[in-house]
Amino acid sequence: MSETKDYVPFYGANALPTPKQSKPVASAARAVGILFVLVFSVRVVHEALKAGRGSIGDGLYLEGHHHGGHWRPLFVGNDESPFPTINVNEGDTLKINIHNDFGLPTTVHWVGVHHKNGATWNDGSAGVTQYPILPRANWTSVFNTTGDWGLKWFLDHTSTPSVDGMYGTVWIRPSPQRPRPYHLVSEDLAEIQDMVDAEESPAHLTVYNYQHKPMDWLLAQLQAEGYDPYCFNSALVNGKGRVHCKPEWLKEIDGKPVDANGCVKQPTGAVAYPDCTPSNGDYEVIETHNRRWMMLNFVNPGLEHPWRISIDNHDMWVVANDGGFVEPQKVQALTLTNAERITVLVKLDQDPDDYAIRFHAWSRLQFLQTYAMLRYPHRHLGHRLGTPMPRPSDANSLLNLDGSLKPATGASLLNKSLLSPYPPLPPPPTSNLTLRFRATGAPDPSNPYITNCSLNGSPWQIFRGLMTPLALQNPHDVAKFPKPNPIVTNLPVGTTVDIILENDLPVSLPMYKHNDPTFMLGSGDNSLSNGTHPFPLYPHAPRLRVAGVAVEDHAAGDDDVSCF
Numbered sequence: 147m148s149e150t151k152d153y154v155p156f157y158g159a160n161a162l163p164t165p166k167q168s169k170p171v172a173s174a175a176r177a178v179g180i181l182f183v184l185v186f187s188v189r190v191v192h193e194a195l196k197a198g199r200g201s202i203g204d205g206l207y208l209e210g211h212h213h214g215g216h217w218r219p220l221f222v223g224n225d226e227s228p229f230p231t232i233n234v235n236e237g238d239t240l241k242i243n244i245h246n247d248f249g250l251p252t253t254v255h256w257v258g259v260h261h262k263n264g265a266t267w268n269d270g271s272a273g274v275t276q277y278p279i280l281p282r283a284n285w286t287s288v289f290n291t292t293g294d295w296g297l298k299w300f301l302d303h304t305s306t307p308s309v310d311g312m313y314g315t316v317w318i319r320p321s322p323q324r325p326r327p328y329h330l331v332s333e334d335l336a337e338i339q340d341m342v343d344a345e346e347s348p349a350h351l352t353v354y355n356y357q358h359k360p361m362d363w364l365l366a367q368l369q370a371e372g373y374d375p376y377c378f379n380s381a382l383v384n385g386k387g388r389v390h391c392k393p394e395w396l397k398e399i400d401g402k403p404v405d406a407n408g409c410v411k412q413p414t415g416a417v418a419y420p421d422c423t424p425s426n427g428d429y430e431v432i433e434t435h436n437r438r439w440m441m442l443n444f445v446n447p448g449l450e451h452p453w454r455i456s457i458d459n460h461d462m463w464v465v466a467n468d469g470g471f472v473e474p475q476k477v478q479a480l481t482l483t484n485a486e487r488i489t490v491l492v493k494l495d496q497d498p499d500d501y502a503i504r505f506h507a508w509s510r511l512q513f514l515q516t517y518a519m520l521r522y523p524h525r526h527l528g529h530r531l532g533t534p535m536p537r538p539s540d541a542n543s544l545l546n547l548d549g550s551l552k553p554a555t556g557a558s559l560l561n562k563s564l565l566s567p568y569p570p571l572p573p574p575p576t577s578n579l580t581l582r583f584r585a586t587g588a589p590d591p592s593n594p595y596i597t598n599c600s601l602n603g604s605p606w607q608i609f610r611g612l613m614t615p616l617a618l619q620n621p622h623d624v625a626k627f628p629k630p631n632p633i634v635t636n637l638p639v640g641t642t643v644d645i646i647l648e649n650d651l652p653v654s655l656p657m658y659k660h661n662d663p664t665f666m667l668g669s670g671d672n673s674l675s676n677g678t679h680p681f682p683l684y685p686h687a688p689r690l691r692v693a694g695v696a697v698e699d700h701a702a703g704d705d706d707v708s709c710f
Contacts, residue, residue: 229314255303372414498524
């Protein structure tokens with residue numbers, strides 16, 4: 147038997163022709179093709195994704211919908227940024243047809259998608275598993291979502307379009323057969339059913355660091371003047387937001403003077419944004435639709451600031467992360483690091499009103515805030531049509547300007563070390579191999595403004611994304627790569643690997659491994675030497691078997707140990 151269902155065409159990346167506020171956020175699966183239910187209860191979902199950049203007016207590209215009228219180049223998918231959400235069910239086979247209308251090569255990397263049976267050829271990592279998609283060319287990615295669920299996201303993985311608008315999400319609804327931890331949130335059967343129902347139409351919130359200048363401009367300024375692009379004009383939630391200039395009283399961060407955008411001034415004296423002009427674009431609105439429970443998926447596709455998140459007058463039950471369902475944890479605030487996804491359930495038991503979802507940059511380089519609104523159905527009295535949405539009052543916030551918790555509130559922060567898998571899934575009791583990576587930076591010999599970052603002193607240059615992928619090369623040729631290089635080869639199938647990551651860089655460094663998730667065994671700030679581990683192991687970590695490895699804390703990064 148087969149079930150047929152039509153989808154709206156999903157064309158992707160021409161520049162934005164109309165303001166984003168007029169477009170639905172987290173739109174339903176927009177696809178070309180037919181949905182089939184096959185013999186093994188597997189559906190094949192076809193999506194057409196057109197990636198490109200179109201022009202508006204005099205050749206500029208529309209960005210003004212984001213926060214009140216600024217124009218700049220922007221990469222979009224199917225005329226939107228972020229790209230429209232793709233919706234499927236666990237067990238579907240998803241086929242995504244990609245057409246590249248960019249003027250440069252690109253790939254689409256699928257973050258968090260598990261590639262079965264080593265089928266990483268469509269992972270989207272140019273130079274590693276895939277050739278880039280040339281301009282005007284097509285590519286089809288195919289995923290079997292059996293055993294895989296949750297919010298996934300995607301971005302360019304060849305050069306810089308991902309920081310200029312090329313990103314989007316995929317929602318894989320969990321199978322009815324998958325065990326859920328909702329009974330640990332409430333024993334009420336009606337509430338548990340409400341939580342299950344919330345999976346059908348969750349709200350996805352992508353929080354995105356945003357610049358008024360495109361990344362190629364900023365990289366040129368970095369090379370010429372030493373401008374480090376850690377300062378952002380705003381942050382966007384689902385492509386919406388506005389410019390919030392720093393408050394008058396903020397003069398410095400940790401003794402360092404700040405500019406009008408709330409950024410620590412550059413040590414080289416380079417300036418990208420000499421002033422700050424506030425804007426009045428709309429915030430993203432999350433409609434509750436008279437539900438009793440709501441599922442929210444937070445994802446951070448940005449490359450710089452982690453975010454502290456809270457919801458006015460509401461608790462959050464953290465029920466899943468990148469790896470899947472976890473033992474639930476009730477919190478009032480959480481930290482969302484780079485590339486991370488966190489799923490929460492929120493009980494909707496407050497009076498009808500708008501409640502601020504607050505995002506504060508967790509950074510000592512810039513104090514930056516943005517908001518979304520959790521809206522209960524109500525009459526919006528006293529607000530004239532066409533006037534800007536009011537900025538939420540700080541009086542109702544659990545967070546200080548820098549993202550720290552206000553002590554008087556008694557709010558609890560998510561403890562990620564307690565997020566063990568549900569159902570319980572311990573890591574393997576032993577490992578076959580230990581890999582040790584040290585993230586370092588060294589001055590570029592040709593340009594004093596450039597720091598060359600590497601693992602164990604071995605960089606992976608961006609130009610390699612345009613060369614023959616490692617996965618498609620002869621293993622003997624890969625073994626002949628010039629030394630040193632960051633390539634690990636000859637791992638037997640079935641190997642259990644411990645990874646020790648030491649961060650010498652002056653920024654937080656999330657370690658992201660493609661394909662299957664990892665077990666976090668422990669982290670800390672002290673040295674790891676003489677076979678000891680002074681940092682605590684997490685509750686779900688039965689062992690850490692490493693000897694003679696020095697793990698030291700430098701600046702803002704944690705030292706993480708992973709097992710896969």
